[in-house]
Amino acid sequence: MSYKSVDLYPCNPATTRGESTKLSAHKDKIAYTNGRTVIIRDLKASLFNPSSVIANSGHVQSATVARISPTGYYCASADASGTVRIWDLVGEDQTVKSEYKVISGRIKDLAWDGESKRIIAVGEGRDKFGHAFMVDSGSSTGEIIGHSKVVNAVAIRHQRPFRAATGGDDNTIVFHQGVPFKYDKAIKTHTKFVQDIKYASSGDQFVSVGSDAKIFLYDGKTGDTLAEITDSPHTGTINAVSWSPDDKSLLTSSADRTVKLWDAESRKLLTSWTLGTTVEHQQVGNVWTDGGDIVSLSVSGDLNVFDKRVDDKPARILRGPAKSISAAVPTSTNNTFIAGLSDGRVLSFSGSEYDYVEGVGHKSLVSGLVMAPDGKVYSAGYDDLLKEISPNGSSFVPATYSTEGQPKSLAIASDSTIFIAEPDRVEAIRSNQKVHELKTKYVPTAVGASGSIVAIGGEDQKVHLHDWDGKTLKEVATLENNKGAISALAFSPDGSLLVAGDSSGKVVLYDVKERKLVTGRWSFHSGRILSLAWTADGQHVASSALDTHVYIWSIKFPLRNISIKNAAAGGVNVVFWVDGQKKLAGTGADGVVRTWDITFHA
The missing domain is CATH 2.40.10.480 (Thrombin, subunit H)
Incomplete structure (x- = not known):
């Protein structure tokens, strides 16, 4: 038996209401984070073309921001622990080039210099709020100082002489000269938190936006304030700003649920899009790709792609x-x-x-x-x-x-009766009406059904088999070979076999008719079993667990298995077969659905 990774269906960015979410772009690719995973997807390619998506789950803590280097060869991603990882985008291995712990808390933004040699990372820290370092060695390349509170954004001028601007919760923008980067002056244009800062690709100007709903333009070399854009202003926090590839336009996204397009020279409003009327339509991030895609992020996670020729709604919405x-x-x-x-x-x-x-x-x-x-x-x-x-x-x-209690597990019998495992009972529901209720002496944790047989797993480490006559559940047998609380149950398609997974990581195979153990040697998982799924022919069963691994077990040859290690960061919550029994899908904490072509050998 063997497997091959195939399609990957990406998640959308993780968002937090009231906070700016950083998106970035290189050519037609956009980069963002969700949980421990960094996603890079090509907007010009077919939406779910597996070759157009990269999902990297190398962080130990939740990833917070990812930016592709100007050369396009590397990605720098940061996390909640203050760690920055620089990894290779060329090739399938995504080899880590270097990894540095740069501040003592959550990193909220980072920026590359124009030579792809230096990075500035900023965020929450105890002794400092930012750090400038060399990509190859990690050695310091200046000081990021001048802030008294969390720093939310950083931008670096890509042309020499290098300059950098940082903005934070102290309502201040600090302008740095470089390299090495050193404090030049504090800019007090904003009256509330500074949420985002971006340099134009030419380096002539940079722009800042903040919680005061204001937009300011500055000279890219000196940091002098040039102007404030006041035409048809936003009415809520502006969470993100981006320049067009030609530096002629600006894009802003706001908590007032609007996205606005501005002329950078005349400082006049060109287009305004209103996304909706609910909290879910608040805009928390944006990016303008080199290929011309205008993308704004809703707090719901939707990626709204706009055409500047259409001013009433997004051209398309990428959901996930x-x-x-x-x-x-x-x-x-x-x-x-x-x-x-x-x-x-x-x-x-x-x-x-x-x-x-x-x-x-x-x-x-x-x-x-x-x-x-x-x-x-x-x-x-x-x-x-x-x-x-x-x-x-x-x-x-x-x-x-x-339901009477919190549902833990669902199963459905051949007569369409739904069985719901709850903390102290199992309810049988048909046509939204309760037809039976079984109160248990143990705590039910999982339920499975096939034909007229219903299996209930409990914290007592046992599987209780019941006959269902359409009106009543009658216990007929107890299976006692698991070593932990039962966490997942699944009958084979013909109902002759039952697999039970438990909190110890053990998967046990039972014969339903004989009510006896077939094998109890499937114990390679090291964490709680979260899901079980049979192939259509009943010859193989897949298991997934909190240990992030997936195993595929053979009924005919119980000692054989396929192991798919590190299948999903944070645990594989669900596995299921698609396209009959040819393709297995697994998904979990990061929302990414990964699929594998499985080959079964005789």
């Missing part, structure tokens, strides 16, 4: 998971699936793009998704609701069911 995927289920069409997120959102993937499942969704983590024989999909969330999704995955059906 902005939070971790906590549940997923493949649909009847190849390469399509529905995914539930930790923030309660549910998305459908059509094979080429993501879209939201419309309607009133969940308010908190989606804990389970199952598909009924008729193609309907049901979701359960930590908001104690069971919801139905239309067969095409486009919208929620208005009818809901309120």
